[in-house]
Amino acid sequence: MKTLGPETIEQRLLALARLTQPGSLGVTRLLYTPAWHDAQALVYRWMEDAGLCPWWDAVGNVHGRVDGASETTILTGSHIDTVVNGGAYDGAYGVVGAIWALSHLKQRPFLRQSVEVVSFCEEEGSHFPITCWGSRALMGEVTPGDAKTICDPDGVSLRQAMDAHHLNADKISEAAKDYAAFVELHIEQGPWLEAQGKDIGVVTSIFGQERWTVRVKGVSRHAGTTALRDRHDALIAASRMVLAVQDVANSSEHIGIATVGELHVIGGSTNCVPGDVVFHVDLRAETDRVRQRLAGQLTHHFQQIAQSTGVTVAIEKNTDERMVKMDATLQNVIAGSCRSQGLSFMPIASRAGHDAQIIGRKIPTAMIFVPSHQGLSHHGEEYTAPEQLQRGVAVLLQTLEQLAQGLPGVGQDQSFATPNVLPGRWFG
Ligand SMILES: [Zn+2]
Structure with missing residues (x-):
């Protein structure tokens, strides 16, 4: 070759x-x-x-x-x-x-x-x-x-x-x-x-990037006989949380991206109010400070939504890369x-x-x-x-x-003199 x-x-x-x-x-x-x-x-x-x-x-x-x-x-x-x-x-x-x-x-x-x-x-x-x-x-x-x-x-x-x-x-x-x-x-x-x-x-x-597993627990009931006001619908709560993920990322003035790419209704069926939902959040940002701030806002929103819809929410962080x-x-x-x-x-x-x-x-x-x-x-x-x-x-x-060929300076955050290399720090 x-x-x-x-x-x-x-x-x-x-x-x-x-x-x-x-x-x-x-x-x-x-x-x-x-x-x-x-x-x-x-x-x-x-x-x-x-x-x-x-x-x-x-x-x-x-x-x-x-x-x-x-x-x-x-x-x-x-x-x-x-x-x-x-x-x-x-x-x-x-x-x-x-x-x-x-x-x-x-x-x-x-x-x-x-x-x-x-x-x-x-x-x-x-x-x-x-x-x-x-x-x-x-x-x-x-x-x-x-x-x-x-x-x-x-x-x-x-x-x-x-x-x-x-x-x-x-x-x-x-x-x-x-x-x-x-x-x-x-x-x-x-x-x-x-x-x-x-x-x-x-x-x-x-x-930087983090991934969460979010478990929303409500109460599974008969879809016909349970009045809307009496429900603790885990999927309704999870759906509002998914929208909150988008809203929080959108509202950041810095670059932050958040995604829900996977959501499961556990044991769900057509004629049941959903009682258990698990979904996953992928959160990334240009700096760790921005990512931590977005994570804090999301956690706050999830807890508020859980309270207002009568469910519980548990957040587990699986990945946390700086x-x-x-x-x-x-x-x-x-x-x-x-x-x-x-x-x-x-x-x-x-x-x-x-x-x-x-x-x-x-x-x-x-x-x-x-x-x-x-x-x-x-x-x-x-x-x-x-x-x-x-x-x-x-x-x-x-x-x-x-x-x-052993150019010096790698890892020392400094420039070195060769005709093909830009002088100084190329960008900040
Ligand atoms: Zn790759």
Whole structure:
């Protein structure tokens, strides 16, 4: 594999897209399922073909590597799992693109630092109720105990699912490694780059995010014989709470986004007043302060609605991820790569969560975005044109090459002198 044109990158994405759970709309590739295993095995083969000496780690991430003069390692890559009925580009692009970039670095006569590609086993949290299982393991943030207690909706634990793929949960800590920096290539998953006509987005930060499980308990009664005034209707209360979610996010003068994407009437039937409802809230904001303020307002509204409708409400927070800033020096290197290739670019905050959010808390991290057609993502029609895919991987290659040559200052929030790098802090 010497040179890959845009068609090849697209073809590889389409080859991965064929490895999906049968009958799904789009791509469904959930952690530790047969489709997931087939996809990681294909990625392994591609790394092998590129001479990257691949290996599986303790949780099922697949790595490949180009050794430099130093053990110091720059990491790149993304994730291989998808949401249910997802697209062919989310995550997979960052894996395929990184293999392409390393296949070129492999041909360089000398690299000061080593470069590694990782295909994270999981990011979405679509099978088990934890996001970024693979990158958390790499950062040493998960334990064998987590694998035992975290179960899918059928009651299968992560440990049991790992067993089925010959992965030993007792060895999870062996997945943890040290890296000097991480650069993740990804589709934008939103409409901004396309709307602005830009080739590349240089990510400035990743929104903080929390997820709640909200349980509303009323009283289930006969739908015909229970007067409206005597009801404690859990669904009426939950419906008002859903509207409150939208109102609170709308009323924020800062960027805050809140969504109810899942709601269940437990044991509901046509001729019963609903007694139990469970729904989930996804809350994100540009700063943690804004997110905490919105969370406080929502909690207040939920309690008021519960009181006025005669039900009880219990809120459980399942996820609480802080906003993470991307490294300023790495942003400068990416911007410089864009300039030297004559590509247009813009700073952009990521409203979607990524493995970079987990890794960026520990080491200097950056992300490169390419446009998503019509902003579609987590959808079977997710699409990025081949030439745009190629621009993104070219920027990744040049960025990795500069980092592998040991440019100083990464993680120290300062600029450094090369002709392709913008002076000073690129943006505040
Ligand atoms: Zn992704």
